[in-house]
Amino acid sequence: MTVAHSDDQAVQLSLHDLISTLEAILLRNGASGPVARVLAANCASAERDGSQSHGLFRMAGYVKNLRSGFVDGRAVPQVRDVGSAFLLIDAGNGYARPALEAAIELAIDKARSAGACILAIGNAHHNGPLWLDVEPFAEAGLIALSVVNSVTYVVPHGGHKRLYGTNPMAFAVPRADGQVLLFDQATAAMAHGEVRIAARESKILPEGIGLDASGQPTRSPQAILDGGALLPFGGHKGSSIAMMIDILAGALTGSNFSHQVDWSAYPGAESAHTGQTIILIDPTKGNGSLRMFTGRIEELVEAMAGAGQTRLPGERRLAARKLAAERGIAIEAETWKQLQAL
């Protein structure tokens, strides 16, 4: 392992070496070999892509949830083929990503054959960035839309109490150059991970993000975390989308709604025991060849630039990924120390 560091400097690791490090941590804390391998790759990839909220920041949570027994680190996902366009996947109270991995090849085949495929992943704990879940499908030439419900933090529009999770959605389509056009966004006014980071850094939030425990607007991230709540983005429209996501990810998969998650019997645990749904569509069934479809995407991307949208969704992520490929993944000395402790 090539590591260039001193106590106060950033550590530089290759993706491969970072995965090995994380895998060892997960194995030592109760994950099975296959689960540790998948989660380590997922978490390291998030860090490589510059995600503060879904990268190494999450490792302490993985360890606490595995140790508490709330999440089963040795779960073996069950994939059931229940229709020509439907896979029902029971994650066995394990993390969601290993369940997705178990179904990904079959899902691609089914979507290409039927024209569409639903992946309904239930009894799962989703903990990685959603963009990594849709990206491989778009790389395989498919349109992918995924939603996850999570832990109750978001007040419905006009309400006064937490109900929905931050309920992210991610959407990806193939581009002409083999790249992917992708967005990944929470339906909360701010993602929960971002609020936690802002609280850790004692930042003040913009207006319109959240309420404190008494239901009053607040700009303190800590007040939101301490019994307060997040607002949905975009008022009643964002609230409706949060509802849709709790239905698609919770009810369709036979899993908890965000407000039903309960880890109180597992000290140290804090994980969304919910569901995830992925909708795959084969664009070649609609608009001729894949080349014709990706040509249309390029047409739209050009028009977006022409209308003055200077940054595409996902661009910052791709830039971080490119830099990491060239120079390795930079890890702060403090974060590195915390990893060693795990």
Add this chain to the structure above:
Amino acid sequence: MTVAHSDDQAVQLSLHDLISTLEAILLRNGASGPVARVLAANCASAERDGSQSHGLFRMAGYVKNLRSGFVDGRAVPQVRDVGSAFLLIDAGNGYARPALEAAIELAIDKARSAGACILAIGNAHHNGPLWLDVEPFAEAGLIALSVVNSVTYVVPHGGHKRLYGTNPMAFAVPRADGQVLLFDQATAAMAHGEVRIAARESKILPEGIGLDASGQPTRSPQAILDGGALLPFGGHKGSSIAMMIDILAGALTGSNFSHQVDWSAYPGAESAHTGQTIILIDPTKGNGSLRMFTGRIEELVEAMAGAGQTRLPGERRLAARKLAAERGIAIEAETWKQLQAL
């Protein structure tokens, strides 16, 4: 036909009689029998449901577009079964709703058998309310999500020029009592039809709805219509959803993007010659029986009330529908006169 009216009073019509009236108007203006029947029922149902922007208000537009030749009122939709979970429908440059009608039974069968079905309707002019397109599927026990792209009116986040349409999305799921839980919303900060009504009534809009022709924020609906633009709802997140909808409704169906619609060769025409995509999912493939699924929906609806959300999406529509069933559909005398003139 039972009509109780004087020159200055509202006219009261049954749904059946309103449909007959609209059907006659459409037949006289170039629609075929089947097309006139479907459009009249669609438009009258929107009026019954209390929609100002998609009811009788749209009739003058139907007539102008049919007369101009931009929309083919005699189009015969072609339904192609291209996969066990995919129907590709060519509306033949006609209105979208007759194309949907031609596919609706087959789509329900396919969704129940495969677990999902995509309806990609291209070469179409969508002009009715989207909620009427998803409602029949939810009444049949399916989850339905539909998106339509339209005419360029919305600036992408950070941009300065119109690019996206108001690009609505509608989502419907079955409830335990045979009713439907449904929302229907534009991704613009305000629907285009609502801006037109506000302009007609010389209203001042709230902040954050649109820009004038010089790219400056404005509260005048007329300034938005006169070369200005609408903003997406919810900043960059709403903008990403508008992009997704232009891809799903435009590119997937092989139809125009919103910014590519061009009626300049057809004087009097103003219609979105684009596409519509509907995603159907059979919830019984995920969470057991339909009864179990709708039980979960009731659970969520109760929790929404418990969190202080006093009004469900779609409630106003259902109340208007109930009133219309009891008392008939009230039509203003002025609107009635305009209809007679068509």
